[in-house]
Every structure is written in C-alpha cells, then in structure tokens.
Amino acid sequence: MALLEVRSLTKTFGGLRAVEDATFEVKEGIIFSVIGPNGAGKTTLFNCLTGILQPTKGTVYFEGKDTVGLKPHTITGLGIGRTFQNIRIFPEMTVLENVMVAQHSRTRCGIISAIIRGKGFIHEEASIKEKAIEYLEFVNLSDLAKSPASSLPYGDQRRLEIARALATEPRLILLDEPAAGMNPQETAELMVLVERLRQWGKTIILIEHDMRVVMGISDWIIVLDHGIKIAEGIPEEIQRNPAVVEAYLGKEFTY
Amino acid sequence: MIRALIIASGLCLLVLPLMGIKSAAIVFISILAVITLLSFIRRHRHIFRIGIKVPAIYKRTAVLVTVMAVLLLPVYGDNYLIDVSSLSGIYIILAMGLNVVVGFAGLLNLGFAAFYAIGAYSTAILTTRLDMPFWLSMPMSVTMASFLGILLAIPALRLRGDYLAIVTLGFGEIIRIVLNNWDSLTNGPNGILNIPSPSIGGFKINRLSHYYYMVLLFVFLCIFVVRRVHNSRVGRAWLAIREDETAAEAMGIDTVRYKLLAFSFGAFWAGLAGALFAGKMHFVSPESFTFMESVLILCMVIIGGLGSIPGVILGAVILIILPEVLREFQTYRMLALGSGLVLMMIFRPQGLLGGRGGAIRG
Numbered sequence: 001m002a003l004l005e006v007r008s009l010t011k012t013f014g015g016l017r018a019v020e021d022a023t024f025e026v027k028e029g030i031i032f033s034v035i036g037p038n039g040a041g042k043t044t045l046f047n048c049l050t051g052i053l054q055p056t057k058g059t060v061y062f063e064g065k066d067t068v069g070l071k072p073h074t075i076t077g078l079g080i081g082r083t084f085q086n087i088r089i090f091p092e093m094t095v096l097e098n099v100m101v102a103q104h105s106r107t108r109c110g111i112i113s114a115i116i117r118g119k120g121f122i123h124e125e126a127s128i129k130e131k132a133i134e135y136l137e138f139v140n141l142s143d144l145a146k147s148p149a150s151s152l153p154y155g156d157q158r159r160l161e162i163a164r165a166l167a168t169e170p171r172l173i174l175l176d177e178p179a180a181g182m183n184p185q186e187t188a189e190l191m192v193l194v195e196r197l198r199q200w201g202k203t204i205i206l207i208e209h210d211m212r213v214v215m216g217i218s219d220w221i222i223v224l225d226h227g228i229k230i231a232e233g234i235p236e237e238i239q240r241n242p243a244v245v246e247a248y249l250g251k252e253f254t255y
Numbered sequence: 256m257i258r259a260l261i262i263a264s265g266l267c268l269l270v271l272p273l274m275g276i277k278s279a280a281i282v283f284i285s286i287l288a289v290i291t292l293l294s295f296i297r298r299h300r301h302i303f304r305i306g307i308k309v310p311a312i313y314k315r316t317a318v319l320v321t322v323m324a325v326l327l328l329p330v331y332g333d334n335y336l337i338d339v340s341s342l343s344g345i346y347i348i349l350a351m352g353l354n355v356v357v358g359f360a361g362l363l364n365l366g367f368a369a370f371y372a373i374g375a376y377s378t379a380i381l382t383t384r385l386d387m388p389f390w391l392s393m394p395m396s397v398t399m400a401s402f403l404g405i406l407l408a409i410p411a412l413r414l415r416g417d418y419l420a421i422v423t424l425g426f427g428e429i430i431r432i433v434l435n436n437w438d439s440l441t442n443g444p445n446g447i448l449n450i451p452s453p454s455i456g457g458f459k460i461n462r463l464s465h466y467y468y469m470v471l472l473f474v475f476l477c478i479f480v481v482r483r484v485h486n487s488r489v490g491r492a493w494l495a496i497r498e499d500e501t502a503a504e505a506m507g508i509d510t511v512r513y514k515l516l517a518f519s520f521g522a523f524w525a526g527l528a529g530a531l532f533a534g535k536m537h538f539v540s541p542e543s544f545t546f547m548e549s550v551l552i553l554c555m556v557i558i559g560g561l562g563s564i565p566g567v568i569l570g571a572v573i574l575i576i577l578p579e580v581l582r583e584f585q586t587y588r589m590l591a592l593g594s595g596l597v598l599m600m601i602f603r604p605q606g607l608l609g610g611r612g613g614a615i616r617g
C-alpha cells in the first residue's frame with residue numbers, strides 16, 4: 001500500500017479549476033516532486049492534502065485513512081508535516097520556541113499541569129526542548145536558538161520552517177519551494193538536507209522550480225499544468241516526455 | 256504641515272457653531288501645536304526607541320525591592336494609599352486576564368469589563384440574596400465568568416481583527432444593559448448594596464489594610480499562575496495563534512480549542528477581580544462596568560506592553576495611580592489617556608516594558 005493515495009482530487013475557486021482530477025500515489029521513503037508552471041495548482045494541492053483547503057471533489061488516503069474533511073491540526077497529528085511557500089514562521093517567537101510549538105500534537109500537558117508543574121510536566125518540557133535543539137542542529141540553526149525568528153536571514157527562515165515541520169514528527173513532509181530565494185550554494189546544501197531526510201526514513205513531496213535540482217534528487221515526478229496532471233514518471237521519462245517539454249518547459253527547451 | 260493646517264481648520268469649523276469663535280480658535284491653535292510637536296518628535300523618534308539591556312541582577316533587585324515595598328505598604332502608607340493600592344491590585348488582576356486574551360492569543364476584546372461585571376454581580380447576588388459566604392460565592396462567580404468567556408468565544412471564533420473587536424464590544428454593552436434593566440435580579444441602575452465583607456472563621460476582613468493583603472495574595476496568585484501557563488505548551492500555542500493562525504494550525508494546534516481556552520482563562524481572572532471588587536466596595540452598580548472600563552483595562556495592557564507580564568502590572572498601576580495623583584485634572588482624564596496612547600503608538604508601539612509581542616494582528 002502506498003503511503004499517500006490521491007484520487008480524482010479537484011479544487012475549484014469559483015470558475016477556476018486550480019486542481020482538476022488529480023490521481024497519484026506516493027510510495028513510502030521516496031522523494032516525490034511536483035512540478036509545473038506558475039499557477040499550475042501545486043500549492044493548492046498541498047493545501048488540500050493538509051486540510052487548509054477543502055477539496056471540491058476526490059479522496060485522499062494517508063496510511064489508508066481518508067483525510068478529506070479533517071482539520072489541519074488533525075492531519076498534522078496523523079503525520080503530515082509541511083512548510084509554506086511564503087514563509088510563515090512565528091516571527092516574534094524565538095527560533096527555539098518556533099520548533100517547540102511544533103511538537104504540540106506529540107505532547108499532552110494542559111493548563112492544569114502547567115500550573116502544578118509536576119514530574120510529568122517537567123519531563124515533557126525538557127524533552128520538548130531537547131528534541132527542538134536536535135531538529136535545529138539538523139538544519140544547522142542551533143547557534144541561533146535564542147534569536148527572534150524574524151531576525152534570521154531569508155535562507156535560515158526557510159530552514160527553520162523545515163525544522164518546525166520535522167518537529168511535528170511526520171512520516172510525510174511536504175516542502176513547498178524550500179529553495180525559493182536561495183543562491184545555488186544554499187540550494188545545494190538544502191538538497192543534501194532533503195536527501196538526509198529520506199535516509200532518515202521520511203517520505204518527501206517537494207515542489208521545486210529548478211529543473212536541475214528536481215531531476216537530480218527526485219525518485220518520482222508528477223507534472224501539473226493548469227491543474228491537470230499531464231505526466232508522471234522517473235526523471236528521465238519526464239525529461240523525454242514531449243507533452244511536458246511543450247507545456248511546461250517551452251517549445252525551444254532542449255537538454 | 257499643510258495637512259496639519261487642514262485637519263485643524265476642519266475640526267475648528269466643526270466646533271465653531273457649537274462653541275463659538277473663541278473656543279474654536281483655541282481648538283485650532285492647540286491642534287496645530289500638537290500636530291507640529293508630534294511631527295517634530297516623530298522625526299527624532301530614534302532617540303526614544305533605543306532599547307536598553309538590563310542585566311538579570313538589576314531585574315532581580317528591582318523585583319525584590321518592589322515586593323518589599325508592596326508588602327510593607329500598610330506600614331508606611333496612609334489609608335488613602337492603601338485603598339488606592341487595593342484598587343490597583345484588582346486592576347492588575349484584570350489587566351493580567353485581558354493580557355492573556357489580547358497579548359498572548361492576539362484576540363482583541365473590547366468587552367472585557369463584562370466578565371468583571373459578571374464576577375462582581377454574581378458575588379453581590381449570591382452574598383446578599385442567598386446569604387452565601389464570600390468564600391463560596393467567589394469560586395462560583397469565577398466559574399460563571401469563565402463559562403461566559405466560552406459563550407462569548409463561540410460566536411467570536413469565526414471572526415478576526417476588527418470584526419472580533421465589534422462583537423466583543425457589543426457583548427460588553429449587552430451585559431451592562433441587562434444588568435441595568437433586570438431590576439428584579441440586579442436592582443437596575445441603583446445597584447446592589449450591603450455586600451458583606453469576606454470573613455475567615457469569624458474574623459471579618461473589612462479593615463483597609465486587611466483587604467489590601469487579601470487582594471495582594473490574589474495578585475501574587477494571579478502572577479504566579481499566569482506566568483506558569485504563559486511559559487508552557489499552552490502559552491506557546493497561544494503565541495503561535497497570535498503570530499500566524501494558519502501556521503499554528505499546521506503545527507498541530509487546535510486553534511478553536513485554544514481560543515476558547517484563552518477567552519475563558521482571561522474571563523476567569525476578570526471574574527476573580529469582580530468578586531474582590533464587590534467585597535471591597537460592598538456595592539456594585541452598572542456604572543462601574545461601562546465601555547470606558549473595558550477601554551481602560553485595554554489601555555493598561557497596551558501601555559505596559561502587550562504580552563509582557565511586568566509591563567501589564569506597571570500599566571495597571573500607572574493608570575490607577577496617575578489619575579489619583581492628578582485629581583484636579585479629573586475632567587481631562589480621558590483626554591490624557593488618549594494622548595498618552597497616541598504618543599505610545601508613535602514612540603514605543605511595543606509598550607513600556609514590552610520587548611517581544613508587537614502589535615495586535617487581525
């Protein structure tokens with residue numbers, strides 16, 4: 001069974017069909033890329049998978065469970081983590097706090113235990129902090145743990161989002177253009193990170209515009225154009241697919 | 256400068272038919288003066304913005320000195336000071352409660368006095384009508400206020416920013432109007448008299464200094480509890496909602512639940528403050544719980560520093576003590592409050608002691 005199964009997923013905004021009848025499967029442990037021109041519906045697809053938008057039609061099965069209609073926080077609890085294309089860190093909280101917050105669905109202490117501060121609370125709080133530092137070390141941000149998140153440079157904010165997504169302890173991580181705005185060096189470092197995530201046993205769905213990056217790292221690629229899936233396959237197949245070359249890369253594009 | 260002239264002359268024309276030429280001229284000149292002054296200071300505002308990093312040892316000393324001063328207040332203070340300080344204590348609890356809603360969770364609440372009213376009236380009614388002891392009616396009043404907090408939150412949950420402000424404002428007014436008109440229960444605008452003083456085992460807490468210590472005890476409790484909650488998984492969830500609701504949801508936070516919790520936890524403290532107020536004054540009437548009261552509490556939170564606990568305490572003390580010190584200027588109290596807020600927004604939008612916390616996001 002695939003980790004994620006999407007069937008006939010459709011999302012319309014008024015008359016606009018942002019995602020139309022998308023069907024695909026994501027196998028466990030792979031890097032799965034979604035590509036397509038601007039406005040193809042990639043982010044909308046992510047929003048439907050994470051419950052931020054309700055699909056107009058279609059089903060989404062994660063680990064065999066139907067997730068359509070569930071609230072975003074429930075879906076996060078089931079094990080789907082994500083980052084946002086337009087960075088959405090918590091700017092006034094510290095870097096560390098950003099990652100601590102993300103462990104919300106993996107922890108339990110409520111308001112009463114926060115007041116009483118018994119053994120359970122102390123223990124949980126320590127473990128939240130410890131794990132948060134681990135995730136920050138993973139994205140190489142632990143030195144900046146105490147700084148306000150808004151003070152980080154752009155690239156660091158993107159990596160903070162990844163650490164935060166990791167802290168929700170997902171099996172499936174959705175990365176929406178994590179390298180946007182990064183220089184080639186930063187992008188390369190980021191992709192090493194994504195590769196390490198896979199080795200760590202995570203499944204990754206990646207939206208990325210840089211074709212060299214996508215072709216280099218992906219195990220499987222689907223191509224969206226105007227909301228419709230026009231192709232899918234391994235990188236070599238996508239590169240050779242004339243429909244993709246025409247629709248997405250432009251007629252003159254050659255390798 | 257030209258804009259200042261236009262604004263001044265516009266307002267001046269408005270005032271002219273009402274108050275005659277002399278007042279209009281005064282209005283014209285003073286507005287012009289204020290705007291010019293503001294624009295001058297605004298150009299040099301960086302001077303005011305400079306943050307100072309205070310070493311921990313100074314902070315600890317400051318806290319220690321404050322606590323000592325507060326504990327010994329009845330020794331060196333006269334009755335008047337003790338009385339005003341008790342009132343400050345009640346407002347500190349109120350401001351701490353509102354700070355949970357506005358400062359932590361980022362939900363604007365313009366009807367906070369309603370919960371204060373519920374706390375005060377519940378205590379008043381339970382003690383006078385049902386002859387319940389204070390110490391039994393107080394927890395009941397607090398429960399009542401918390402429950403009402405949830406009730407208000409349910410319609411408010413779908414709203415953000417300005418709309419939320421309007422709904423909470425309306426709620427505050429509804430409560431006040433109900434209290435004003437439900438004669439059989441609340442005795443209408445005349446209010447409820449003869450609320451008994453709390454007593455512990457036959458010992459009546461009715462002397463000013465005794466009541467002061469009782470309020471102080473609850474202030475310490477409030478600070479203790481709110482600090483702990485702030486610094487926990489729950490507090491972090493509130494902050495995350497304030498910062499970015501969608502992202503908070505994506506991080507696994509049930510935003511609906513935590514907003515309800517914020518409203519209700521905030522109302523809890525307002526209810527407690529209300530009970531303390533009723534026990535102190537022995538009298539409650541709808542006049543004490545107007546919209547201006549909600550605004551006053553909000554000002555305490557904003558002036559002190561949205562989201563900052565010491566800031567909010569300072570804000571409450573300043574806004575209670577200052578009008579007392581400047582008694583002669585009673586008439587201008589609201590004017591001073593308003594201009595104080597404007598200056599604050601320009602020079603220290605984060606509040607006196609607010610470090611992080613920023614503005615209210617819609």
Ligand SMILES: Nc1ncnc2c1ncn2[C@@H]1O[C@H](COP(=O)(O)OP(=O)(O)OP(=O)(O)O)[C@@H](O)[C@H]1O
Pocket residue numbers: 013016018036037038039040041042043044045085
């Ligand atoms: N909330 C919304 N309401 C209305 N239209 C929307 C909404 N979100 C997206 N759209 C539209 O849906 C289409 C797909 O948008 P989407 O953001 O999913 O594209 P994308 O593939 O992520 O593009 P990009 O590469 O620019 O990020 C676009 O035409 C966009 O304008």
Ligand SMILES: [Mg+2]
Pocket residue numbers: 042043044085
């Ligand atoms: Mg997008």
